[in-house]
Amino acid sequence: MTDTPTTGSPQPEATAPATQAPSRTCRACGTANPAESSFCEACGADLVVLNAPAFPGGTAGDLAGGAAADGTAVSDGTLLASATPQTAPAGEESPLDVGWTGAVPSAVVPPAPADDDLLCRVCGQGHIVDGYCDQCGSPPPDPRDHFAEAPAAWVGGVCDIGRRHARNEDAMSLSATEAPGSRAVLVVCDGVSMATDSHIASLAAAKAARSVLDQPFPKGVGTPDAWAAAAGRALTVAVASANEAVAECVHEDVPNPPSCTIAAAVVEDDVVVAGNVGDSRVYWLPDASEQPALQLGRDDSFAQEQMVAGVPRVEAENGPHAHSITRWLGKDAPDDLTPHLTTLQATPGWLMVCSDGLWNYCSEAEDLRTLLREAAARLQQSGAHESGAHESGAHESGAHESGADESAAHKSGAGDPATRAINASTAAGTTATPTPTALAQALVDFANEQGGRDNITVALARLAGRGSTTSEATAAAAPMEGDPIDG
Amino acid sequence: MADFTAEVFQNEFLPDGGTDVHAIVRVTSTGASAGASGAGAVGLADPGSAAEVILIDTSGSMGRRGVAAAGEAAKAALAEIVDGTLFSIVSGNGTAQIIYPYSHQGALVPMSSHTRGEANRAIEGLRANGGTAMGTWLTLARQIFETVPHVTKRHAILLTDGVNEGETPASLQAAVRSCVGAFQCDCRGVGDQWRVDEVRGIASALLGTVDLIPAPEEMAAEFRSMMRASMSRGIASSELRVWVPQGAELLFVKQVSPTLEDLTSRRTAVNPLTGAYPTGAWSDESRDYHVAVRLPARTLGQEQLAARVQFSLGGDPVAQALVKAKWSNDDSLTTRIDPAVAAYTGQAELATVIQEGLAAKAAGQDDVATSKLGRAVQLAGMTGNDEMTSRLRKVVDIDDADTGTVRLKKGASKIDEMSLDTASTKTSRVRR
Ligand SMILES: [Zn+2]
Ligand SMILES: [Zn+2]
Numbered sequence: 001m002t003d004t005p006t007t008g009s010p011q012p013e014a015t016a017p018a019t020q021a022p023s024r025t026c027r028a029c030g031t032a033n034p035a036e037s038s039f040c041e042a043c044g045a046d047l048v049v050l051n052a053p054a055f056p057g058g059t060a061g062d063l064a065g066g067a068a069a070d071g072t073a074v075s076d077g078t079l080l081a082s083a084t085p086q087t088a089p090a091g092e093e094s095p096l097d098v099g100w101t102g103a104v105p106s107a108v109v110p111p112a113p114a115d116d117d118l119l120c121r122v123c124g125q126g127h128i129v130d131g132y133c134d135q136c137g138s139p140p141p142d143p144r145d146h147f148a149e150a151p152a153a154w155v156g157g158v159c160d161i162g163r164r165h166a167r168n169e170d171a172m173s174l175s176a177t178e179a180p181g182s183r184a185v186l187v188v189c190d191g192v193s194m195a196t197d198s199h200i201a202s203l204a205a206a207k208a209a210r211s212v213l214d215q216p217f218p219k220g221v222g223t224p225d226a227w228a229a230a231a232g233r234a235l236t237v238a239v240a241s242a243n244e245a246v247a248e249c250v251h252e253d254v255p256n257p258p259s260c261t262i263a264a265a266v267v268e269d270d271v272v273v274a275g276n277v278g279d280s281r282v283y284w285l286p287d288a289s290e291q292p293a294l295q296l297g298r299d300d301s302f303a304q305e306q307m308v309a310g311v312p313r314v315e316a317e318n319g320p321h322a323h324s325i326t327r328w329l330g331k332d333a334p335d336d337l338t339p340h341l342t343t344l345q346a347t348p349g350w351l352m353v354c355s356d357g358l359w360n361y362c363s364e365a366e367d368l369r370t371l372l373r374e375a376a377a378r379l380q381q382s383g384a385h386e387s388g389a390h391e392s393g394a395h396e397s398g399a400h401e402s403g404a405d406e407s408a409a410h411k412s413g414a415g416d417p418a419t420r421a422i423n424a425s426t427a428a429g430t431t432a433t434p435t436p437t438a439l440a441q442a443l444v445d446f447a448n449e450q451g452g453r454d455n456i457t458v459a460l461a462r463l464a465g466r467g468s469t470t471s472e473a474t475a476a477a478a479p480m481e482g483d484p485i486d487g
Numbered sequence: 488m489a490d491f492t493a494e495v496f497q498n499e500f501l502p503d504g505g506t507d508v509h510a511i512v513r514v515t516s517t518g519a520s521a522g523a524s525g526a527g528a529v530g531l532a533d534p535g536s537a538a539e540v541i542l543i544d545t546s547g548s549m550g551r552r553g554v555a556a557a558g559e560a561a562k563a564a565l566a567e568i569v570d571g572t573l574f575s576i577v578s579g580n581g582t583a584q585i586i587y588p589y590s591h592q593g594a595l596v597p598m599s600s601h602t603r604g605e606a607n608r609a610i611e612g613l614r615a616n617g618g619t620a621m622g623t624w625l626t627l628a629r630q631i632f633e634t635v636p637h638v639t640k641r642h643a644i645l646l647t648d649g650v651n652e653g654e655t656p657a658s659l660q661a662a663v664r665s666c667v668g669a670f671q672c673d674c675r676g677v678g679d680q681w682r683v684d685e686v687r688g689i690a691s692a693l694l695g696t697v698d699l700i701p702a703p704e705e706m707a708a709e710f711r712s713m714m715r716a717s718m719s720r721g722i723a724s725s726e727l728r729v730w731v732p733q734g735a736e737l738l739f740v741k742q743v744s745p746t747l748e749d750l751t752s753r754r755t756a757v758n759p760l761t762g763a764y765p766t767g768a769w770s771d772e773s774r775d776y777h778v779a780v781r782l783p784a785r786t787l788g789q790e791q792l793a794a795r796v797q798f799s800l801g802g803d804p805v806a807q808a809l810v811k812a813k814w815s816n817d818d819s820l821t822t823r824i825d826p827a828v829a830a831y832t833g834q835a836e837l838a839t840v841i842q843e844g845l846a847a848k849a850a851g852q853d854d855v856a857t858s859k860l861g862r863a864v865q866l867a868g869m870t871g872n873d874e875m876t877s878r879l880r881k882v883v884d885i886d887d888a889d890t891g892t893v894r895l896k897k898g899a900s901k902i903d904e905m906s907l908d909t910a911s912t913k914t915s916r917v918r919r
Contacts, residue, residue, distance in 0.1 A: 125733075130807070131792075131809075132792035133732075136732050136733055136734075136791075137731075137732035137791045137792035137793065138790075139790055139791075166786055166814075167788055
């Protein structure tokens with residue numbers, strides 16, 4: 001959610017400090033309860049059951065049943081692809097704490113067991129009998145409320161409603177070719193809340209932009225400059241196309257026409273081009289600590305203007321109107337929609353595209369890199385623990401490269417994100433490595449634990465820095481910082 | 488085969504923090520009429536699965552003329568009873584006696600031209616004598632029905648002309664309670680010496696109607712139509728089931744059409760979240776129910792099921808309506824009151840103020856009576872209930888209907904007050 005100046009009022013939520021007394025929010029009624037509560041003070045719901053990882057809201061895969069596992073389109077058009085499981089070639093494992101060992105099976109959501117299909121995801125006790133739960137009366141969650149995409153093993157993302165909003169107005173659209181670092185498109189759009197049908201507009205925008213960016217960039221004369229120019233033109237066209245898609249969502253004149261932000265990144269042979277309009281962001285988070293973590297591009301927001309005027313980031317981003325954006329896509333969009341463009345030669349690291357639902361709780365690029373590392377370490381730890389339990393079996397079968405079998409066995413387990421993350425990470429073998437989707441889910445979980453005051457989208461691409469795999473990270477090409485195209 | 492439908496009229500939108508959901512659920516049956524039941528009809532194609540008991544007041548106050556008229560009315564009712572239906576006639580005063588069938592025939596006999604003739608002759612022998620103890624009549628009726636436990640549709644007609652005085656109110660109450668669920672009972676009072684609230688209490692508890700018969704000569708027509716209505720009911724018994732979500736409070740369940748009846752206290756638990764409310768026998772008809780639920784408020788934009796209202800036969804739901812709640816910050820959605828909910832809420836208030844106004848008047852509290860009946864005049868005017876306005880006009884002089892300014896009419900007849908009282912719970916159906 002993001003305000004435009006046209007909507008006027010600042011978001012009271014956004015001004016609340018990121019650090020709050022720990023609380024346990026009831027997923028049944030939304031009431032914040034003390035952290036130690038077992039039952040909701042407002043509605044009496046069992047918070048232990050409700051807030052267990054099994055109930056973070058449905059996933060597209062769950063609701064689509066077996067269809068999603070085959071990579072077929074689910075009802076909302078989201079494509080969930082399954083990648084061919086593989087282990088990293090020797091020498092490609094990263095020694096770093098946010099390390100990468102190569103492609104692992106994507107975290108495709110396993111279909112829920114048939115007898116559990118109708119279990120209510122709000123109360124966890126009743127079943128959906130006539131469109132509503134027979135215990136708590138809740139309808140099943142909209143697949144849009146929580147979905148994950150993993151177009152290739154090195155690219156994945158999670159889009160989540162958060163804890164306070166009734167509708168997920170964030171949208172995400174990802175694509176990738178199989179070979180790590182070869183080609184990927186990551187688009188995140190954030191619908192402006194209080195505008196009509198912003199959830200429809202944001203998804204249309206993300207898909208429109210992605211379909212433009214899916215076309216390979218013209219090679220031109222083959223120089224980096226020529227590539228950057230072509231990539232910049234493509235991103236500008238993609239933003240224009242997304243803008244048209246948003247405008248087409250309204251058939252008649254509504255007082256609050258839908259609008260949204262856009263942040264997109266394209267990876268082509270380990271070179272990155274990123275662009276944005278509004279306050280959704282692209283971050284580059286290299287593994288090597290001596291390389292700076294960066295926000296690529298800049299926000300079109302009141303807070304950004306404040307910072308340019310010298311107000312410190314923390315103050316600017318928590319001040320009044322901080323979330324008012326100064327540019328957006330939509331029928332009432334400003335004339336100049338040229339995205340803030342950045343190109344970058346990747347070293348080993350993570351490319352992230354996210355909505356303010358995440359960065360509200362962790363804005364500085366360096367802090368975000370730390371957060372990502374910690375999340376990866378946690379996933380790695382639980383993955384290592386988990387893989388230990390299965391180690392003997394894998395050895396007995398003598399099938400270290402039989403990742404497919406092993407992952408299939410793991411995937412038949414519970415469908416909650418934590419388990420998915422563990423399963424996905426163990427599937428690579430004895431070296432536990434989080435998938436982009438698992439890591440994205442961990443960051444979404446972080447934002448929800450901080451209060452989940454907004455919709456949250458996190459898309460990640462793992463980049464190995466092609467041609468530098470045998471070198472030290474420091475020997476890899478340094479990123480080309482700044483806004484070389486945008487100016 | 489009978490078909491049932493359930494429709495819901497409500498405004499599902501609640502404002503931020505809103506908790507109370509009101510809905511009107513309309514249950515309509517087709518093919519439930521006994522006359523209409525052809526091949527494949529349920530249950531009552533066999534008249535032997537129905538039993539009728541006619542309870543006639545033969546207290547001294549009825550007098551020769553009253554008992555003769557009651558006898559003619561009973562004969563008119565007998566003429567309507569379908570052959571094969573079990574029946575019995577009870578004469579009641581300070582005690583109760585079966586006057587037909589004869590004792591060697593048992594408590595009930597199947598209707599035939601022969602038994603109808605015998606019953607008509609037995610009626611000729613009725614004489615007015617003694618007091619009025621309706622509890623004993625009802626108890627005897629229950630005992631009669633208990634001799635045929637396999638009979639599912641059990642109906643009685645009770646006629647009285649006076650106040651229950653041969654027994655304590657507590658003993659009448661106990662008798663009524665013992666009859667709940669055993670049979671349904673339509674009650675009629677003749678003349679102006681009976682008490683509407685007393686007889687209404689019996690009819691209400693036993694899922695029947697109550698009405699006033701102003702003069703003895705009108706009894707036959709009333710009995711004929713009552714018995715005809717009973718014969719037409721092809722569904723023996725039914726219930727309304729209301730589910731509310733965990734943590735919700737069911738504020739009330741009321742039948743609001745064709746008559747007002749608060750069912751809230753009649754709940755029996757089906758499970759912790761579901762209550763059943765008996766709704767008796769059905770013909771081809773339509774009844775409206777007002778359900779009110781209090782929910783813990785959810786966040787704006789959330790949706791929740793507030794109630795499942797099912798109509799069920801023999802424990803099987805045959806129709807269901809879903810009452811919903813959606814929280815919205817759009818005032819244009821949340822401030823609208825559903826017209827059916829508004830109309831029935833108005834009619835329920837109208838009934839309440841009429842009954843309270845008449846009770847105050849009877850107790851000599853003229854100020855209270857004037858204010859209550861004034862409000863009634865105002866409500867009747869607002870809801871366009873012309874019939875009620877004209878009934879009120881016989882009891883009060885209306886100075887200004889809009890403000891509800893009235894004066895108690897001097898010399899208003901008791902019968903007009905009683906007819907206003909009995910009419911108060913009859914509602915006019917809200918069209919969708
Ligand atoms: Zn709660
Ligand atoms: Zn539930």
